[in-house]
Amino acid sequence: MDVIPAPAAPRIPVRGRDGRPLGNFPVRRIYCVGRNFADHAREMGAPVATSEADRGNPVFFMKPADAIVTDGVVPYPRGTQDLHHEVELVVALGSDAPPGLLPTTAAMALVYGYGVGLDLTRRDLQAAAKAKGLPWDTGKGFDHAAPISALLPVAMLGPLASLPITLDINGQRRQQSTLDQLIWDVPDILHALSKLYALRAGDLVFMGTPAGVAALQPGDVFHACIGDALVLDGRIDAQPT
Numbered sequence: 001m002d003v004i005p006a007p008a009a010p011r012i013p014v015r016g017r018d019g020r021p022l023g024n025f026p027v028r029r030i031y032c033v034g035r036n037f038a039d040h041a042r043e044m045g046a047p048v049a050t051s052e053a054d055r056g057n058p059v060f061f062m063k064p065a066d067a068i069v070t071d072g073v074v075p076y077p078r079g080t081q082d083l084h085h086e087v088e089l090v091v092a093l094g095s096d097a098p099p100g101l102l103p104t105t106a107a108m109a110l111v112y113g114y115g116v117g118l119d120l121t122r123r124d125l126q127a128a129a130k131a132k133g134l135p136w137d138t139g140k141g142f143d144h145a146a147p148i149s150a151l152l153p154v155a156m157l158g159p160l161a162s163l164p165i166t167l168d169i170n171g172q173r174r175q176q177s178t179l180d181q182l183i184w185d186v187p188d189i190l191h192a193l194s195k196l197y198a199l200r201a202g203d204l205v206f207m208g209t210p211a212g213v214a215a216l217q218p219g220d221v222f223h224a225c226i227g228d229a230l231v232l233d234g235r236i237d238a239q240p241t
């Protein structure tokens, strides 16, 4: 028997294009990709690959599964004076990867659906860690660090590559790109992750953000979209006392 009450698995609602509820997606892990848009890598002062041959390997980090926020309400986190937004495509895996390396040609078969999310970042803590060569964890993995839209099953979305990804804060456009600007696309990223981890049903992958990351303040209202099918609405609340 459990010696303490087992925490509930975080769950994300799944909806059809018409908004019809289709059930819930239980979350196992949250993988995140760093520097997956050249314009964002540039704004962060990171080297940008200029050819297929020298694009290197993607940067990965993780957030705890219970960092997801599905009601859009994000309390301003403690420990930071510089909370940043990063709008991202989120990939939800619906089945386990076979043992061993996952070929890019087999990767899409694992994908259950997609969402749009914010990789919220305590940029001051991340910058301090980077400067000292220390882990990014306190900058990236914290309570309420991963607000996410309802998920849409893959068959209901159609081709990803041409879709615009946007983020408005208080009605002003802050981030804008298209998914064909990803340095590593979804099969590339799932293949690269499989070199490091056993991917499983319930895993999420935040695919990286385009340029335009900036600070959020209590009271800010966010509206993120991928095409017209994935929409995340929410707000930053005051820090709990």
Ligand code: MN
Residues within 6 Å of the ligand: 032, 033, 034, 086, 088, 119, 206, 208, 209
């Ligand atoms: Mn990110």
